[in-house]
Amino acid sequence: VGIDPAGDGPPQAPSKQRVMWVSLLEKAYAKAHGCYENLSKGTIQYGLKDLTGGAPQVLPLDDDSVKSKVVNGTLWSQLLEWARNGNLIGIHFRVTPEAEDTNLRDGCAYPVVAVKEVDDGGMHRMIQIRNPWTSDFDYRGEWAADSKMWARYPTLSTECSHSDPSLFWVRAAEGEAYEQSDFTKIFSRSILVVTRIFPPSWQMSRVKGMWTLSNSKGPPFQSLDTKGNWLVNPQFQIHCKETKTICFIDVGQSDLRLKGEDEYKSPVGFALLRARTIQDKGPNITLQDLLNPPPIAYRFGRDASLAFVVTLERKDSPYVVVAFSQEGVSGVGRVHCTVWHNKPLLLRGGETVHLQDGSERDRGDEDEELVASKEELPDADPQDQHIAVAGRAAAPAPREDKSAREKREAEEDQIAKARQGASDAKKAVQGSLPVSQSVPAGGAGLRPKDAV
Known part of the structure; x- marks a missing residue:
C-alpha cells in the first residue's frame, strides 16, 4: 500500500503521509481473510459489520x-x-x-x-x-x-x-x-x-445452528412449499423478560471469504413468528402471520436482516426465528442468529462458546464440536424441554426404522467430512464478540402439531 504525498487520495492510499492506521487495519483484515484479494469479494455491509460489530441493513x-x-x-x-x-x-x-x-x-x-x-x-x-x-x-x-x-x-x-x-x-x-x-x-x-451502532446500554446475543441436507428448506410461501417444510429448519427462540423489548435481528451463514470463495450458492433468510402460531397453525401459516413485514429478508449473501427494528412483548413470548434457504441448493454449513436488544432477553437454539476465563466469544465457523445440552426455563412446559443440537429444532424423537437410521447416519457422516475439510482449509483469525448472556447449547425445538 503506497503513500500519497499530495494527501488528496482516498483514505486507503492512505491520504496523508503520517496516517498509517488505515493501512494497518486493512492489513489485519486481509490477514483474517487469507489475503488482500479476498477483501474484494465482500460488500460494504460485510466490512462495516466486521469492523464495528454493528448491525447491517441493506435498503435497495x-x-x-x-x-x-x-x-x-x-x-x-x-x-x-x-x-x-x-x-x-x-x-x-x-x-x-x-x-x-x-x-x-x-x-x-x-x-x-x-x-x-x-x-x-x-x-x-x-x-x-x-x-x-x-x-x-x-x-x-x-x-x-x-x-x-x-x-x-x-x-x-x-x-x-x-x-x-x-x-x-x-x-x-x-x-x-x-x-x-x-x-x-x-x-x-x-x-x-x-x-x-446501538447505544452502550443495548446488548447483543448470538447463537449458532447448522444447515444440513434435510433442514435447509425454503423459501416459504412458494409453489414448491406445499407442506410447510421450512418449519423443520434451524429455529432460534427469543424469550422476552420485559415489555416493549426493541430488537434488531440478523441471520447469517459462514463468510465464504474465509474459505477463499466468492459466490454464495445458498441463499439465506428468516421468518419471525410467535411460537404459539407455529404450534396452532403448523404448515397452514400464511404471510400475514409473520412479524417481520414483507418483503421477507432473503438473499444470496452472508447475512439477511430486518429492514427496521421490531418491538416484542413478554405476553407474546416466546418468539421464533426460523432460518430458511432453498431446498436442493443448500448444503452443509453454519447458520447463526444475532439479536441486538435494549432489554434483557434469552436467545436459545444454538450454541454459545464458553471460555475458561468466563467470557464468551464467537470461535469461528467450523472449529468446535457441536454440544447438546438441556436447559430449564421459568414457566416453561417440561414436555417442551427437548434436546436440540446446535440450534436444530427437535421434537420428541420417534422410533427409527432401519432405512431412516441408515439415512441419518449417512448424513451425519457427510457433515463430519464437510466439517473436517473446512477445518483443514481454514485460515481465519478468531476475534472477540460481545455476547449479552450465557446461553447453553440446545433448547426446545418447536414443531407444528400437524407438520409432516
Whole structure:
C-alpha cells in the first residue's frame, strides 16, 4: 500500500503521509481473510459489520417497499434518527440516466456524513455526502458547490457549509415532495447501506445452528412449499423478560471469504413468528402471520436482516426465528442468529462458546464440536424441554426404522467430512464478540402439531 504525498487520495492510499492506521487495519483484515484479494469479494455491509460489530441493513432504493417509505417520508425520518444516533450510512451508487451528468462513479461507495432540515422559505431536507475521488470526479449536480441554487437560499447556504471540497450536498426533498427530489432521481437504482451502532446500554446475543441436507428448506410461501417444510429448519427462540423489548435481528451463514470463495450458492433468510402460531397453525401459516413485514429478508449473501427494528412483548413470548434457504441448493454449513436488544432477553437454539476465563466469544465457523445440552426455563412446559443440537429444532424423537437410521447416519457422516475439510482449509483469525448472556447449547425445538 503506497503513500500519497499530495494527501488528496482516498483514505486507503492512505491520504496523508503520517496516517498509517488505515493501512494497518486493512492489513489485519486481509490477514483474517487469507489475503488482500479476498477483501474484494465482500460488500460494504460485510466490512462495516466486521469492523464495528454493528448491525447491517441493506435498503435497495429501487425496491417497491423502500420506494413507499421514500414517498411517505418514513425513510427520511429514519435517516434523521440514524444520523442523530451515530449510525454509519453509505450509498452504493448505481448510475441512472438522471445521474450521468453528476460525475459520480458507477459501482462506488459514498459515505453519508450529515442529514439536515433547514427552513429557508420552506423546509429543505439536505444530505451531505463524501466524495473520496474529488481530484478527478468532482460532483456536478444541481446543488454542487458552485451552483447558483445556493444564492437563492442564503440561510440554507450558511447552514450547509462548503469548506471541505470532498463533501457535497444533495437535496432529499423540498417540502414534502420526496419522490421528485434530486436524491431520489440520482440514487433511484442505488443501495442504501446502514450499519446500526446501538447505544452502550443495548446488548447483543448470538447463537449458532447448522444447515444440513434435510433442514435447509425454503423459501416459504412458494409453489414448491406445499407442506410447510421450512418449519423443520434451524429455529432460534427469543424469550422476552420485559415489555416493549426493541430488537434488531440478523441471520447469517459462514463468510465464504474465509474459505477463499466468492459466490454464495445458498441463499439465506428468516421468518419471525410467535411460537404459539407455529404450534396452532403448523404448515397452514400464511404471510400475514409473520412479524417481520414483507418483503421477507432473503438473499444470496452472508447475512439477511430486518429492514427496521421490531418491538416484542413478554405476553407474546416466546418468539421464533426460523432460518430458511432453498431446498436442493443448500448444503452443509453454519447458520447463526444475532439479536441486538435494549432489554434483557434469552436467545436459545444454538450454541454459545464458553471460555475458561468466563467470557464468551464467537470461535469461528467450523472449529468446535457441536454440544447438546438441556436447559430449564421459568414457566416453561417440561414436555417442551427437548434436546436440540446446535440450534436444530427437535421434537420428541420417534422410533427409527432401519432405512431412516441408515439415512441419518449417512448424513451425519457427510457433515463430519464437510466439517473436517473446512477445518483443514481454514485460515481465519478468531476475534472477540460481545455476547449479552450465557446461553447453553440446545433448547426446545418447536414443531407444528400437524407438520409432516
